[in-house]
Amino acid sequence: GNPNWIAVEPREAFFQLGLFAMDESKRHELRPGFGSPAEKKGLVTRFNAFVKKNAKKSGVSFLKKAVVYAHKELKMEPAEFISEIVDAMLGDHYPTPDRILEFNEKAVHPYLMKEILGDKRYGKFDLFATEGGTAAMAYIFNSLMENKILRKGDTIALGTPIFTPYIEIPHLNDYKFVTINVEQDEKKGWQYPDKEIKKLENPKIKAFFLVHPSNPTSVSIQPESFKKIANLVKNKRKDLIILTDDVYGTFVNGFKSLAAAAPHNTILVYSFSKYFGATGWRLGVIAIHEKNILDQKIAKLSARDKAILNKRYSTVALYPEKLKFIERMVADSRAVALHHTSGVSTPQQVVMTLFSIFCLLDKKGVYKKRAQDILLKRFKTLYKGIGIPCPKDPYGTHYYTIIDIPKLAQKRYSKSFATYLVKTFEPIDFVVRLAQERAVVLLDGGGFDAPNMSIRISLANLPDAAYENIGKSISWLLEQYYKHWKSNPSTSSQASHKASPGTAGRSAARTRSLQ
The missing domain is CATH 3.40.640.10 (Type I PLP-dependent aspartate aminotransferase-like (Major domain))
Structure with a gap:
């Protein structure tokens, strides 16, 4: 679930603020290489000069807007706000109040x-x-x-x-x-x-x-x-x-x-x-x-x-x-x-x-729309790769999705094939084979109390194009199970004996036999 995107502008402002804070600390060096806490007197004037001098640098414009917003909307005087965030940037005091600044x-x-x-x-x-x-x-x-x-x-x-x-x-x-x-x-x-x-x-x-x-x-x-x-x-x-x-x-x-x-x-x-x-x-x-x-x-x-x-x-x-x-x-x-x-x-x-x-400054929700668009595009790509309709849910985040493999097996092939999968293989068999044969590593949904033999996919942490391969790999592997089931007359009798945790070795042997 670790996202592969970075919110750029507030980070740029953070690092610009850090440069200003260090300039302030070095105004009164105690010894060479030893700065001191920022002096409050004249701080706003020096901050405004820093903003003006560096106006074209990334993050400075937002930093200026943040100070204005804090004044107008959060009712914090510029002198108070700038002094507190500069001191916090330098990190030279314990957090006070300790619950939250x-x-x-x-x-x-x-x-x-x-x-x-x-x-x-x-x-x-x-x-x-x-x-x-x-x-x-x-x-x-x-x-x-x-x-x-x-x-x-x-x-x-x-x-x-x-x-x-x-x-x-x-x-x-x-x-x-x-x-x-x-x-x-x-x-x-x-x-x-x-x-x-x-x-x-x-x-x-x-x-x-x-x-x-x-x-x-x-x-x-x-x-x-x-x-x-x-x-x-x-x-x-x-x-x-x-x-x-x-x-x-x-x-x-x-x-x-x-x-x-x-x-x-x-x-x-x-x-x-x-x-x-x-x-x-x-x-x-x-x-x-x-x-x-x-x-x-x-x-x-x-x-x-x-x-x-x-x-x-x-x-x-x-x-x-x-x-x-x-x-x-x-x-x-x-x-x-x-x-x-x-x-x-x-x-x-x-x-x-x-x-x-x-x-709070993003009144039109531009950042939100772009973040949602990243996930939605990957979501659609994944389902297209699997070859099934993309679910439409106004309450969905599209950050993760659960693919219920037995349900997909029944819809694509038959109920008896889905029953065969559930009764013959360990719940994690599908994700293990997916990793072994397609180098696609996904999590077992059962570990989240989702349906057994389901898989949990994060739409947040891989390049957009990767999700087509994931989808196609899921579809391909399901087809391999199906081909084995159709070509092996004995599988119908195996379907009545579900592998237990103690039969993992036999399940692995069956997995190898599908290759």
Whole structure:
């Protein structure tokens, strides 16, 4: 899923800002090779001179626009904003505030409102900048346990298919959760059917974890289901915690996070990695409404549990019982005792700010359209290569797709052939042979709780032309299975004996026999 594109303009602005920051640091050298923090006096004048002198250089124009936007829309005086981003660029202070730098929160909050929540009416969310979405998830799970909101043995629901680590995490010794799958329906375009949503009415389910839009099925929840989840939380499950990973939300027009459906119940995780081609930067954020059920659950804990937690956070706050869950998460991220050094590095937060302002300035959504076009073109090329109609789904991201091989086999050849595939070969047989014989490496969909013998394809990380070869290779290999089935009379009897995990060797032998 690592994208092969780079958002250029905000990066150019970042590096131009770095050059200006270094000029400022070298104005007062302590010793040869030792700069000093930037001097605030006259900083705006020197910044304007830098912009004028370098006006034709890439990134400078956007940098100037970012300062103007921060002033007009984010209500930050140029002197204040420039001073803070220059200091952050130099990285010569610990992040303060540690949860998120003030200028960064002022930029990221409206970005999330625009791109992920789709509206400003949902109120204010507190933000915690993290080292990517994966760190965010680790911090959330840890703090939910530390603050006794979730406990070992609790029941949680997973929206499946889902990113494989989210299947694995609940069963670690740290958590030992009981999991109930809320399953998308392939026949309904990978949407959650009513009967699956109804599972969330079960009061034993403490939390619902999902990736939205989904990974690997790459669709967002349609409006009807969205409303049903909102009504369920509002009327039947006011205590339900929702944890939603919305990293792919920007690839769907009109996307809305479940944080819009249930703002007071939802922990929203967003990462800048996919949309901006920034996986190496490790830029993530956790958003929790300033009025949320997590703080309410902590307030309702027993006196004994409160005493334990007050002792835990006594070095963080004078009145630890008043510490919000999101602030506890910041402390927990550095084992509490090291909380004074918590927080994402300050240069990383400058990048987050520039990415956010870049999209906020893009009123016509030019960048979004181009990012979506990259994926859609590859998506169409892939399906053309396979030789099947390209699915049209207004809720799809086109970032990934699932190809259900038995379903394709039945549609292209016959139901009996599809049955033969499922009953004769290991679920991963198809992807293994694809790698061995065509040098095409794809992931097994079953690892994501997608259908067995399905394959998950990322449309984000290869050149456009590669997807035609992938599609043709899938089609070619399926044909080889079919030819073997048709030419070997004994295969009809084999079809009644499905290979078990213990018969991998025999499955491999059968694979070789197809060549």
